[in-house]
Amino acid sequence: xxxxxxxxxxxxxxxxxxxxxxxxxxxxxxxxxxxxxxxxxxxxxxxxxxxxxxxxxxxxxxxxxxxxxxxxxxxxxxxxxxxxxxxxxxxxxxxxxxxxxxxxxxxxxxxxxxxxxxxxxxxxxxxxxxxxxxxxxxxxxxxxxxxxxxxxxxxxxxxxxxxxxxxxxxxxxxxxxxxxxxxxxxxxxxxxxxxxxxxxxxxxxxxxxxx
Amino acid sequence: xxxxxxxxxxxxxxxxxxxxxxxxxxxxxxxxxxxxxxxxxxxxxxxxxxxxxxxxxxxxxxxxxxxxxxxxxxxxxxxxxx
Numbered sequence: 001x002x003x004x005x006x007x008x009x010x011x012x013x014x015x016x017x018x019x020x021x022x023x024x025x026x027x028x029x030x031x032x033x034x035x036x037x038x039x040x041x042x043x044x045x046x047x048x049x050x051x052x053x054x055x056x057x058x059x060x061x062x063x064x065x066x067x068x069x070x071x072x073x074x075x076x077x078x079x080x081x082x083x084x085x086x087x088x089x090x091x092x093x094x095x096x097x098x099x100x101x102x103x104x105x106x107x108x109x110x111x112x113x114x115x116x117x118x119x120x121x122x123x124x125x126x127x128x129x130x131x132x133x134x135x136x137x138x139x140x141x142x143x144x145x146x147x148x149x150x151x152x153x154x155x156x157x158x159x160x161x162x163x164x165x166x167x168x169x170x171x172x173x174x175x176x177x178x179x180x181x182x183x184x185x186x187x188x189x190x191x192x193x194x195x196x197x198x199x200x201x202x203x204x205x206x207x208x209x210x211x
Numbered sequence: 212x213x214x215x216x217x218x219x220x221x222x223x224x225x226x227x228x229x230x231x232x233x234x235x236x237x238x239x240x241x242x243x244x245x246x247x248x249x250x251x252x253x254x255x256x257x258x259x260x261x262x263x264x265x266x267x268x269x270x271x272x273x274x275x276x277x278x279x280x281x282x283x284x285x286x287x288x289x290x291x292x293x
Contacts, residue, residue: 052270052271054270054274086277087241087277087278088242088274088276088277089242089250091249091250092242092249092250092253093274094250095250095251095253095254096250096253096254096257096270096273096274097270097274099254100270100273106254110251113251114251117249117250117251120249120250
C-alpha cells in the first residue's frame with residue numbers, strides 16, 4: 001500500500017470523504033441539517049474553499065493524505081494539520097470561511113449553530129489533527145485506514161495527535177482506540193439528536209500523545 | 212480616525228458581543244483571552260464592526276486576523292488613517 005500527499009485530481013474523492021465523514025456513519029449531513037444547504041451546493045462551496053488555499057484547517061489540499069490500493073486508485077483519505085499553527089484555531093477559520101460563502105444561511109441558522117456549538121470541544125493547540133477519515137466502500141475491511149493513520153503518525157512521529165468523532169460511530173471509535181488513541185473529553189447535548197442536526201448527541205475528543 | 216479612537220469605539224461592541232462590560236481592548240487581545248469568544252460570537256463581532264464602520268472584510272483579511280490589533284490595522288487601511 002502506498003501513502004502519498006493528495007493532488008488536485010484527488011479533489012472529487014476528498015469532497016466525497018468530507019461529505020461522508022461528516023455524516024459519521026449516519027444519514028444526517030450536518031451542514032444540510034443546520035444551514036439548509038443541499039449536498040450538491042455544499043460540495044461546490046467546498047471546491048471554492050479549496051481554491052482559497054487556507055492553511056491550518058481541514059479543507060486545504062496541502063493537508064490531505066491518500067492511501068492507494070495496488071491498482072493505484074485512492075482507497076482511503078484523511079486531513080491532518082497542526083492545530084493553531086498560524087495563531088487562529090481551525091474551528092474559527094472554518095466558521096469564518098463558511099460564514100463568508102453562506103452568509104445568509106449562517107445568519108438565519110443561529111439557533112441551530114448555537115445547539116451545535118454546545119458540543120464543540122476546543123482542539124488542542126500544536127496537536128496534529130486527524131479529520132475526515134474515510135475509506136471508499138469498495139476498499140473497506142482491508143486495513144487501509146489503519147495503515148494510513150499509522151503512516152501519518154510516523155510522518156509526524158514527534159507530535160501528539162487528536163481525533164474528534166461522534167460517540168455513535170462505534171466502528172470508528174474502536175479503530176482509533178485500537179491504534180492507541182484514548183478518550184480525553186466528551187460533550188453531549190440531547191437537543192442535537194432531537195433536532196436531527198447530527199447522527200448522535202455526543203462528541204468525543206480522542207488523543208494519542210507522543211512517547 | 213486614529214488607532215486610539217477605534218480602540219475606544221470597539222469597547223462597547225466587544226462588551227455587548229462578549230457580554231463583558233469591563234472588557235479592556237488592547238492590540239494583543241485575542242480569542243484565547245476572552246471568555247465566550249468562540250466562532251459564533253467572533254462572527255457576530257465582525258458583523259457589528261463591519262456595520263459600525265461601513266466596511267467589508269475580504270475572506271483573506273478575515274482569516275489573517277490574529278488579534279484586535281490586526282483588525283484595527285484593517286479598519287484604518289479601509290477608512291484611511293488620519
